[in-house]
Amino acid sequence: MINCKELRNKFKEQGCTFTIVCPTDPDYDKSRIIANSRFNYYPLAIGYCENAEDVSCAIKICKEAGLHLRIRSGGHQHEGMCSDNDVFIIDLSKIHTIRYTDNTNDYAWIPPGKKLQEVYKELESKNRIIPGGGCGSVNVGGLTQGGGWGLSARKYGLTADNIIEAEIVLANGKIVKANKDSYSELFWAIRGGGGGNFGVITDFLFKLSPLKDNVTTFELHWPKDKMLKIAKKWMQELPTHTCNLTTACRLSVTDQNTPSRTAILLVGQFYGEIPDLQKILQPFYDISKPTYELYESQTYTEIVNALLHSKKQSEPLPSLLAKRQTRLGSLLQPTVSLVKDEEAPTQTCDGPHPHKISSAFPIYDDALVDKIVTYLDNTKASEVVNLYLSLHGMGGAIQDFTEGPFPYRAKDFLLQFQAWWSNPEDPNTEKYIKWIEDFRTALQPHVEGAFINFPDASLVNRPDTPKGRIELLQYYYGDNLPKLIEIKKQVDPENLFSFGMSIPTET
Structure with a gap:
C-alpha cells in the first residue's frame, strides 16, 4: 500500500x-x-x-x-x-463559509464544515434560522444528510427538509448540482439517506426561515417518582400540540448515589410568548410542580441589540437564542467525569467522549411507558456513566413534508437510548453497550425502526455480512431501501463510498 x-x-x-x-x-x-x-x-x-x-x-x-x-x-x-x-x-471542516444568494436573506449556501453554533449565531443576526440539531459542535454535513432533528422541527421540519439544492462530488470526481430538476433522484436520496453514501456534499442551498417576534425556550425538572406520569402525559399531549412548540423529554437512571442528576428533564422551544407556553404546559404542573423551572424569551430586536452590544463592550452577552438552543441540546445529552474531584464535562458536545446510542419509533400504548420506567427503575445508577432515554417530539411540519427517504414521518415521537461515560478504557464498556441493547429489546413489541442520525450497528447479529447489512438498513429506511440501493448503483457503481452501514449497490 x-x-x-x-x-x-x-x-x-x-x-x-x-x-x-x-x-x-x-x-x-x-x-x-x-x-x-x-x-x-x-x-x-x-x-x-x-x-x-x-x-x-x-x-x-x-x-x-x-x-x-x-x-x-x-x-x-x-x-x-x-x-x-x-x-x-x-x-470538510475547512469548507465553512456561509454565502447568501441575495440581499433578502431568504436563501443561503451553508457548507458541511460549518458548526451549528456558528450557523445559528450568524443567521440570528439576519433574523433567520434553520431547523438544525441541538449540539453546537456538530457540523452541518452529517446532520443534514441523516435528516436532522432539532428544537424547530415541528415548526419548520427536519434539517434536510429545508435544502433545495446541493453541490456534490460523485465517485468519478465529477462536481454536480442536485435539485428537483437535475439529478432529482440523487437529490431525493441525500435528504435523509445518510451521510457518505452517494458522494461528497460540499455545499447545501438552504431555504431560511424567519425568526418570529418572540422565541421562548424552557427547562423543567421533576424527581424520579413522577417519571411514569410525566412521561405518559408527554407522549399523550405534546407531540400532537401546536406546531409552534417542539419538545424533548429526558428520563435518566438516578438514585441516592447520584443526587445531582436530574431524573426527569423537559425542554423545548416555542414560537410565542411565555404566558401562552405556560398554558400549554399546565397539565404537567397539575401532576406536580417542577423542582426547577426556567423560561427565557427574546425578541429579534433584543437579539440584534445584544449582538451590536457585544461588539462595543466586553460584558457577557444576554442569553441569545443560538446559545440557548445549544444549551438545551447539551442538557439532553449529559456526560460525566470518571474522577469525582476533577471538573466534570457538563455535556456531550464539549469534546470527544466514549458512548453508545440507539433509537426507535413507538408503536404506542400504555405498556410502552410502563416498560420504559420499569427498565430505568431496575438499573443501578453510577457516577461514572450516564444512562438515559431521550424522547424527541415529532409531528407538525415533519409530517407535512412528503419527499425524501425518511420513512417514519407519521410517528409522533422518536426514542433515543443513550449511554455516555468518560474513560475510553473503562472496564465496564461492554456492560454499558449491553444496557443499550437490552433496553431496546425490553421495549419490544412496542417500538420499531431506527433513525439514521443515531446509528447503531448492533441491531442485527451480523451487520458485516451482505444479508445482515440489508437487514440492518431496513430498520432505518424501511420500504425506501430498494430505491436507495438503485440510486447508489447509478451514482457509485463501484461502491467507492463504502463503510460499515453504507448503502450497498445490490441486495
Missing part, C-alpha cells in the same frame, strides 16, 4: 495544494480524533479539503492508489464510521 509521503507527492504532482496530515506530522494525533472516543483509529492520512475541486482531486488520486475513503464533516458519527484504520479521510 502507498505510504502517506508518497501520497502527498502524488497530490502535489496533480496541483492539489490542500493540507494533508500524515502519521509522522505533529498534528496527526489531534487530527485523527473523532467525537466517539470509544473508537481509536489510525487513518493513513487526513486531507483538509477547502472546496469541491479539492474533494474531486482527492477522490481521483485515492481511486488510482486503491485507497479506501471516509468522509468527515465534524466527526460525530456515533458508530465511528467517519474514520477507520489505514483509510484516507476527506475532511
Whole structure:
C-alpha cells in the first residue's frame, strides 16, 4: 500500500495544494480524533479539503492508489464510521463559509464544515434560522444528510427538509448540482439517506426561515417518582400540540448515589410568548410542580441589540437564542467525569467522549411507558456513566413534508437510548453497550425502526455480512431501501463510498 509521503507527492504532482496530515506530522494525533472516543483509529492520512475541486482531486488520486475513503464533516458519527484504520479521510471542516444568494436573506449556501453554533449565531443576526440539531459542535454535513432533528422541527421540519439544492462530488470526481430538476433522484436520496453514501456534499442551498417576534425556550425538572406520569402525559399531549412548540423529554437512571442528576428533564422551544407556553404546559404542573423551572424569551430586536452590544463592550452577552438552543441540546445529552474531584464535562458536545446510542419509533400504548420506567427503575445508577432515554417530539411540519427517504414521518415521537461515560478504557464498556441493547429489546413489541442520525450497528447479529447489512438498513429506511440501493448503483457503481452501514449497490 502507498505510504502517506508518497501520497502527498502524488497530490502535489496533480496541483492539489490542500493540507494533508500524515502519521509522522505533529498534528496527526489531534487530527485523527473523532467525537466517539470509544473508537481509536489510525487513518493513513487526513486531507483538509477547502472546496469541491479539492474533494474531486482527492477522490481521483485515492481511486488510482486503491485507497479506501471516509468522509468527515465534524466527526460525530456515533458508530465511528467517519474514520477507520489505514483509510484516507476527506475532511470538510475547512469548507465553512456561509454565502447568501441575495440581499433578502431568504436563501443561503451553508457548507458541511460549518458548526451549528456558528450557523445559528450568524443567521440570528439576519433574523433567520434553520431547523438544525441541538449540539453546537456538530457540523452541518452529517446532520443534514441523516435528516436532522432539532428544537424547530415541528415548526419548520427536519434539517434536510429545508435544502433545495446541493453541490456534490460523485465517485468519478465529477462536481454536480442536485435539485428537483437535475439529478432529482440523487437529490431525493441525500435528504435523509445518510451521510457518505452517494458522494461528497460540499455545499447545501438552504431555504431560511424567519425568526418570529418572540422565541421562548424552557427547562423543567421533576424527581424520579413522577417519571411514569410525566412521561405518559408527554407522549399523550405534546407531540400532537401546536406546531409552534417542539419538545424533548429526558428520563435518566438516578438514585441516592447520584443526587445531582436530574431524573426527569423537559425542554423545548416555542414560537410565542411565555404566558401562552405556560398554558400549554399546565397539565404537567397539575401532576406536580417542577423542582426547577426556567423560561427565557427574546425578541429579534433584543437579539440584534445584544449582538451590536457585544461588539462595543466586553460584558457577557444576554442569553441569545443560538446559545440557548445549544444549551438545551447539551442538557439532553449529559456526560460525566470518571474522577469525582476533577471538573466534570457538563455535556456531550464539549469534546470527544466514549458512548453508545440507539433509537426507535413507538408503536404506542400504555405498556410502552410502563416498560420504559420499569427498565430505568431496575438499573443501578453510577457516577461514572450516564444512562438515559431521550424522547424527541415529532409531528407538525415533519409530517407535512412528503419527499425524501425518511420513512417514519407519521410517528409522533422518536426514542433515543443513550449511554455516555468518560474513560475510553473503562472496564465496564461492554456492560454499558449491553444496557443499550437490552433496553431496546425490553421495549419490544412496542417500538420499531431506527433513525439514521443515531446509528447503531448492533441491531442485527451480523451487520458485516451482505444479508445482515440489508437487514440492518431496513430498520432505518424501511420500504425506501430498494430505491436507495438503485440510486447508489447509478451514482457509485463501484461502491467507492463504502463503510460499515453504507448503502450497498445490490441486495
